[in-house]
Amino acid sequence: MNSPRTTTYREAMREAIRDAMNRDDRVFLMGEDVGRYGGCYAVTKGLLEEFGPERIRDTPLSESAFVGAGIGAALAGMRPIVEVMTVNFSLLALDQIVNTAALYLHMSGGQFNVPVVIRMATGAGRQLAAQHSHSLEGWYAHVPGLKVATPATVEDARWMLSTALEDPDPVIIFEHASMYNMEGELPLDGGPVDLATAAVRRSGTDLSLITYGGSLPKTLAAAEELATMGISAGVLDLRVLRPLDTDAIIAAVSATHRVVVVDEGWKTGGISAEIAAIIAENAVWELDGPIKRVCSEEVPVPYSRHLEEATLPQVQDIVAAGRDLVAR
Amino acid sequence: MTPEQARKSIFDVLADIAPEVDPSTVDDSWDLTEQIDLDSMDYLTWMVGISETTGVAIPQRDVSKFLTIAGAVAYLVEHAD
């Protein structure tokens, strides 16, 4: 049995890119500072030397153009990996992603596939202030035609990319900026994982904590703390925000009858609102208490540390919400 | 204790255990457990009730006397001083 080896989220993602480029010459990577600079979060460090400037393409700061070009190249049969440095800059390319990538197959009556993969860092917590701290995964998960993946473990970071590249439709992979240094185990015999189902990261009988991406570590910590208070909390990692694993959400709520949704995005119109709606529509008779959500305060994320911490969902917020529900 | 008194106290105790039983329909000489839905616990509780209300101790060896109403009435009349 080959024992698992520990590696970081960053190295796992780099390995995934290298593996994909070695296997398939249709795959190439482009984005701002991905080549010479080695990537803003050093994910692509060393790839330029290994694969050369034709397949590791530094782009000018023209998000709409190079994301659009990635979509165009995919339309013509390539399998591009487009790295948008962070979701904050993707707003400039939103038109290309939403009005071209997501629509082309449906609008052309099934003629044109767009097998592009777009990777973006996301999330806050590093005092980068409001313009560099957005969590907009929910926006993209709103758009039919896109698939949205949020790897929260080293294993998902390693293996989601190959499934995404095989997918004939556009897939957007969000990598929470705080997770790049996270260490985790990577079984040597691991393989491609699905982009459709949630994963129970911790089982529990009194309460279900539903979350994704960067909020998973905080949610697991909260579950541990709740356990010391005699409250058994399960943790469901959504892994994918579109398509949402509705069955897993309903199953979790039907088992514990109490649910807290943890999402770093804002509440209003966020993915947490969608999850709450799914529960209310499909499992209302299973509820023994109101659906609770722990999200960011509805403010632009402030620069100062204490304000940023007050803005973002914290472990204590999750624990408090859980205790309220179980009222013990 | 007259037989009527004995019979009354027997059925009073029985009423707590099996309220649906109508005394007039019970055949005095026939095995009680075949006429009424009584399990061994009901039966014991019934005898404990009779013993407490009539003050008659019912040793283990006399338990079999209480299989029928007639037997029970006779035993009580004989033992109730």
Add this chain to the structure above:
Amino acid sequence: MSASRSPKDLLREMLRIRRFEERCAELYQAEKIRGFLHLYIGEEAVAVGVMGALEPQDAVVATYREHGHALARGIDPGAIMAEMYGKLEGCSRGRGGSMHLFDAAKRFYGGNAIVGGGLPLAVGLALADHLRGSNRVTAVFFGEGAVAEGEFHESMNLAALWHLPVLFCCENNLYAMGTALERSESQTRLTLKAASYEVPAWEVDGMDVLAVGEAAGKAVESVRAGGGPHFLEFRTFRFRAHSMFDPELYRSKEEVEIWKQRDPVEVFRTRLKADGSLSDDEWEQMEREVTEEIDGAVDFAERGTWEPIEELTRFVYSEGGSS
């Protein structure tokens, strides 16, 4: 397509577009066509000229004023009309309408309702050809209005930087919807904008189908030979409103009349008649054939069916999972 086409073929192609667009106006007013409708009347020479210079394997990316490009590229008029009727038999299953005609077989990557939206996409198509060492050309059409969009500059720069096989075709009809060029661009010599990206650029009389054909042929040949992107600015004019609900307050009737003197169809017909290569009978025969073809297209659209509601979610994602 690019087999040397006789002048009469060019005239016929332009006439075909002209009558098709007139019929669209009529059908729109009869409520058969809905939504937005942008007619190409007056600019026929550009589409016919450029398409003549392209090969079947080349790619075309157009805009919402795309009927002329679609017809000149060889997409079936019945499928186009059915698409505007919203019928299943339309070239996009009735889902796109006038602004979103698609045809994978003809590598016609659609109209685009977002001004400048097609530019990055075209750069991408060319990038793919570049990466695979193929000598295909991608022609992308856009109006002078798109020149104000960031995507134009980003795309021009990217194409020039990476030396990609893109033919930028700017149809400068002087009015971006209701705004004249000089009121939207500090530099109205658009070719200078292209030159600033080291992209070869020429101005062409968009009302003369022969001039357009010659310029397009030269540019396509250079692009195909690895000369990198080229930029052609076709000076042209649309004789009708920007779209179907436009009282044209922004331009005078006189200006329209002046440009109508240079009607690409009328001028070319008169020239061919003058040099004896077109008889009156041949012209009337051409008119009859075009009208019959368009009547057939309308009939095809009328008999079309509605896409079943149950198929609404088809093609949101690919069918058959991630193969």
Add this chain to the structure above:
Amino acid sequence: MIDFLLPSLGADMDDAMLVEWLVKPGDAVARGQVIAEVETDKGVIEVECWHTGVIEELLVQPGLEKLPVGTPLARIRSHDDEPASTPTTPAGPTTRTVLTPPVHHDEPTPPVRHLAHQLGVDLTEAIGTGEGGRITRDDVHRLAVSASVTPTAPLPGDRLRTKASPRARRLAGERGVDLGTVAATGPAGMVTASDVEALAMEAGETADRGVAMRQAIARSMSRSNREIPHYYLATRIDLHLAMLWLEGENEERPIAKRILPAALLLKATALAVRQTPELNGHWIDDAFRPAGAVHLGVAISIRGGGLVAPAIHDADRLDLEETMDSLRDLVSRARSWKLRSSEMSDPTITVTSLGDRGVEIAFPLIIPPQVAMVGFGKIADAPVAADGSAVVHPVVNATLAADHRVSDGHRGGIFLTALDRLLQEPESL
């Protein structure tokens, strides 16, 4: 003769006012010729005529009021109407198929059909108020309202809107419990499901309770049948020594302190199961959870039908007298509906004794989520072999029903053997 209708000039244009005619009756018109001007929200727009012919009659005077799109404005005599007159030189081609006026057949447009489908409105006999009897969206809404689907049955539970969780509300509906009477312990003073369950056990009318109990038994037994792969083992136990010992014990005991054979069987079962822990626990989320303690469920029949199986807690640690007392207490409370929910929810193994009904061998269904159940038949005299010759002893048939996902026959056999051996030393129970 052709009707010239007010054309639709834009997607969001519904009407326009005629401003000026540019032709008069008798004028020849060619295809594409501008013949009038109309005032729209966006300004004055020229109106073209798409027919070639002669203006026969102008039907509308300019400057009156806004006319809806499609209003006939004029009538035009087209060529083929004219008697053999010299053809005017038409600018357009001579032969053309005249476009039939827009066909407003009553076929509703797909969006309208879709709306009707959503609102459950049958369009077959509907008459539309739109153009040419076409069914419009308003027609569909009107039909949906008039059909006035009967309002859905009022929610179960009380009229007074007590704050209760949806799950509590559903349970109350099922158990026929009036939410108003339930003591709320949930967050923000809300009634929770467990509050309802507790109340359902303690109070409530017999009739409803009976129904609710029957439903509970039905659910539990069908789940047991569906999910639990039962295996059965039976063994005949000689009770000669046990009954002899019991007779002696009861001789000195007053009637109120007498011990029934059932107490012996219960205590022996509780002790025996300690040796085979895989018969004592619960199957939850596809996994067996062994129970730490032995809470012995006792199947108690309720007068007039129904069954409950509350637990004697830590039955393996009680002496016979304590076992007898707790059994008596359970039976009396069960029959007067005064059981606590904790007693109901956590037996780790259950015993059913049907001897009083004359049954010889029982084949019980395990109560989920438990994983085993013991059944005792009646204690009756029967010939038994004792060192070579036949003697008559009181015997009882003990059956074990067990969950094959958790234990195998081999372990079941060990349990029954232990049970038998314990009953041969009654004094040790």
